[in-house]
Amino acid sequence: MVNTEVQHVVDVNADAPIEVTGEVPKHYPMGFAEFVVVIAAIMALNPLAMDMMLPALPNIASSFHIDAANRLQMVLSSFMIGFGVGQFLIGPLSDSFGRRPVLLGGMVLYAIASVLAIAAPSFEMLLLARALEGLGTSATRVIATSIVRDCYAGRRMASVVSLAMMVFIAVPVVAPSFGQAVMLMVHWRGIFAVLMAYGIVALLWSLFRLPETLPASERKAFAIPQVLDAYRQTLTNRQTLGYALAAGGVQGALFGFVFCSQQVFTGIYQLGPYFPLAFAAIAVGVAVAGFLNARLVGRIGMRVMSHSALVGFVVVAAIMYVAAKLQILPLPLFMALAALMMFSFGLMIANFTALAMEPQGHIAGTASSLYGSITTLLGIGIGAVIGQDYNGTLVPFATGFLLCTLATLAVVAITEKGRLFRPHHHPIA
Template sequence: MTDINADAPLAVSSTHSPMKFGEFVVVIASIMALNPMAMDIMLPALPHLGAAFKIADANRLQTVLSVFLLGFGVAQFAIGPLSDRFGRRPILLGGMAVYCVASLLAVIAPSFELLLLARLLQGLGTAATRVIAVTIVRDCYAGRRMAGVVSLAMMVFIAVPVIAPSFGQAVMLLTEWRGIFVVLMLYGVLALIWSAVRMPETLAVADRRSIAIRDVLLAYRQTITNRQTLGYALAAGGLQGSLFAFVFTSQQVFTEIYHLGHYFPLAFAAIALGVAIAGFTNARFVNRLGMRVISHGALLGYVAVGGTMLLAASNGMLPLPLFMALSALMMFSFGLMFANFTALAMEPQGHIAGTASSLYGTLTTLLGIGIGYVIGQHYDGTLLPFATGLFLCTLAALAVILVVEKGRLFKSHKMVS
């Protein structure tokens, strides 16, 4: 049984010395950014990939994104237990090395199938950065302080996916699509060197756990049988599904429906700024208001956005300005939920932070990929499939949170696993 008030303003002594707090946040953000960078910088290159490999079906090109997320989701399942046994540093650095090698493989890929293999390996590598980053934060902080650190990190790393499509478009103007993977490889190498030189080990030898199958399964059982952890993971996965669907179809939506052409990365960046603003807002107010007040309010806002978009799309009344405004509000709401859902899910799992973080990441990512892929493959030249999927995802997430919180939103209370 777990008896914990996860919204209490707890804090633990940081163990990231010799780094100061500011550098710690930036390093965490930089390694977390490897994943969204590898996702969003590809968006302008998708038509060029289709031409290079003679792929006429634009929906098939979405696999360049979905296979990356598949590797990312599956690998997280093992990263946590390994980091709980061998420490954070070796797993983090090993994953980043795999990412760099995979980026090189993508540069020289002679076929679409080999490119997909490289993307799968990139996803495997970034799984380590995602799991270990959250785990390191949990090693050093707890409660609202943890949510604040995650929000500050999100403010830094969210700048990468905001500018990534525009940066990718600039790269495409100077070179071919392979140049994008050169950029990803160079960024990965720099992040690897910085982490190797400055990031300390945050898991004491005395706190390391066995990776015997029985012990790992016990840790997984402790994670998935905790009402708070599992509930927030399922809700986050559903919401990520709607976000992934937006990313998968964004290039087609902006170029085919709204005819923005090469300007679509600017529209994408303007929408994605909503997440950055949310990160700043959450970091500023989470200590005062608490994780539940902010994230539950954002969830209700997400439901309202989904319902409005579905109503407008059903009546054929979704011009570009309205779509941009609703999408920005969607991103803003998601940003307010992102750090807080993660912190609420992880709060009861301090004793098995690595394993819990990996299972949380696997559940949310694979659920998100499955939902996002299904919605994306139903793209038919209109916004109705996306709007329908978005609204259903939000309703499902709200239902799950209501069950977890026993019908009581906004207020913290004792949770029992």
């Protein structure tokens, strides 16, 4: 493998265009297109394992004799808890031992957990398998972000993340329908066989094509004091912490929607087996947002894009809350508002991630790890509260959605010291 590294010329303006020079990119022998696709493919392990299970929840309840509908949400939340907790160590490990061994190890764990889920004799064992699956995908998500940060910075990084997200976010659009199709042919456990097969394909692709992007000269010894110091640097950086909390807030709204979506569409709107189609129609908004962001962020800037989307997020949440309270939320209106919610989320999340990671190039793995843990666990905590409050109406979700958006807007305003919608002339320290 050629070891020539990309040299980043980073402007002091974190939101300025980034020029990248050098003979060979760090992701050689991959070209740019293959690099984006493989990053999206390994990132997609997480949403695929999450969303393919949605149509299977009633079947799982029947198999394990689960009477409480809200308890079934644990099939989703246990996966995300494993995902959130696992990220604490993934980053420091990859900063010490390189990206490849930790990434490949996570994929192996994911495949083993899928086998355990296929054979799970009880609901509790299934939840354990789901937590282990989440733990395995924590490596794929954290290291994918770290690899992108190894190779790119600034708006170029945001563009790469957006292109990957466009593929990555397309997964929730098709995953529930794919899960429904699998169950038409086999038992719900067949979904885990599909997940295992996909994980093995991604593992082999990464094994043979994805190079190590963290040179030995840039690795850090794995020592608790150094890890804690890297955590301190991450948590004391205003921009990183602020956008991590903001991303956690918007993910809380999204998780709340996902956790109770099956109950909403089949219980309130009586869609039955057509639920995956409705979910897919709504999720298209995120994919469209990813495409637009990738095309526009280089010209408009991360802050303008994400702050405008956040204001739109607040407006959508307010409309949904009023409509839910007045009990005038028919399916077409709910679908439109939910699609706008997803569209706004898609514009925010890639830019929030890029803004949070921008000051952390020297500790990208650890920073990405802590960022992922903060956003995921915060989102899971908020989403679980919203999901468990489901009472057969949309009022609990609409209320939680509005509170999340208002809190996120406040966090971003504080982070930017009130200067929204415009690039900063210097990094935030």
